[in-house]
């Protein structure tokens with residue numbers, strides 16, 4: 001049976017509405033694209049849709065409370081939420097260097113790591129303590 | 145050096161975001177040795193530090209970086225070039241003396257009230273978000289209503305969530321990105337409500353931030369009422385008629401504890417205005433010459449304080465240019481005054497810079513009023529350029545060569561975006 005899957009091309013702002021005709025796993029044709037990039041995109045989305053993700057993890061001993069991190073390669077679309085949950089379990093201590101690997105092969109896929117997106121220096125203990133205190137105070141004043 | 149400040153500089157840059165860092169590097173590039181960057185946040189980097197998603201740097205670095213990565217690469221360059229950076233400092237005013245030298249008044253967390261003397265200044269304060277006040281939503285005034293960018297700061301820098309059940313008004317890119325961000329953090333995003341019949345964000349963000357997570361996007365719909373006493377409890381949303389007024393007969397309620405507002409950006413020009421510098425009412429930024437100099441001699445502007453850009457890469461390029469001219473100025477170079485005025489014509493919302501000189505090649509930035517495809521840009525009778533499409537959300541850039549301007553003898557050049565005539569084709 002021939003089926004149709006619809007996508008919107010993200011290649012450029014035109015945003016062509018793409019239609020991909022397929023018979024089970026076999027792609028028959030892509031229409032609606034104004035250029036080649038659209039066809040390529042639809043094929044990729046049909047066979048193996050991947051996304052790169054970035055989020056933050058808790059960091060202590062630094063100027064900020066959160067450290068931005070990213071996954072070093074694109075992961076399968078269905079794994080996004082699971083990946084985010086896993087990354088959030090991480091807790092790191094300053095100092096951290098940009099590009100530092102925080103969690104190797106974290107989804108069991110080789111070469112897909114969690115890496116730091118910036119450096120964060122360790123700041124003096126006294127300063128951290130005073131910052132968290134200030135932080136707590138402002139939190140207490142906030143209605144839930 | 146980080147945290148160092150001296151008495152005299154050649155160029156002082158107000159703002160340490162991508163525009164400020166780019167301008168400082170531009171000034172260094174042209175040989176100016178004394179450059180200072182001032183930033184009110186505890187560290188330089190600007191809004192990039194909270195934009196943890198990727199999509200930055202494709203033009204400048206030819207690789208896709210996250211915001212903090214882009215910022216750190218530039219900050220490293222700034223430090224390597226021995227540029228002084230003073231975070232935690234706020235510029236309260238600039239006084240110009242008769243000789244043209246400028247005294248910048250600074251309130252600094254580490255140095256107290258200080259004054260720094262400089263020959264030229266680059267304004268690089270960036271932009272800020274339109275607020276609820278700016279869009280006037282009826283209803284109560286509970287807590288839990290904030291701009292998308294503020295929520296982004298809370299989540300990505302401070303580490304706390306603004307709420308658990310989120311509604312988003314406006315489909316600007318920051319709103320779309322926050323929809324995904326909050327979903328990844330375990331919040332439930334009820335929907336994005338956009339007044340216009342099209343999304344204001346990039347298609348890429350609609351697909352990857354909303355569709356991937358089954359978050360509904362309601363076009364031609366707006367928030368008609370806010371309910372809740374202390375904390376927001378729900379909103380009433382309604383589809384709008386063609387006159388953009390909500391049709392209350394088709395309204396429905398959406399329970400939520402947080403409403404994010406993502407309805408556009410405005411250049412942050414209080415300082416500029418206080419200095420009496422002329423502003424463009426359309427861009428909200430200063431009027432600038434082809435050297436990105438404002439109406440006050442020796443005072444330059446670049447980045448989102450000048451006009452809101454689509455990509456940080458473009459900000460960097462513009463800022464480096466502004467920095468170069470600011471550095472030249474501080475070394476005493478005075479270029480001939482521009483003698484051609486550039487004015488927006490058909491389907492052109494604005495163009496930057498506002499004047500040109502036949503002396504150099506220029507890159508013109510402009511935005512259209514309405515989408516058109518295919519079409520052509522016509523610059524006076526000097527040149528025509530065919531385009532496959534133009535969109536209001538997409539900045540248009542093109543170059544004008546000096547030999548073309550040399551042939552031009554008028555003083556006003558009008559730019560139009562026109563549909564193609566019969567028989568014309570885009571190749």
Ligand code: SF4
Nearest residue numbers: 009011015016035038
């Ligand atoms: S198919 Fe080509 S023209 Fe259409 S949206 Fe994709 S990249 Fe743009």
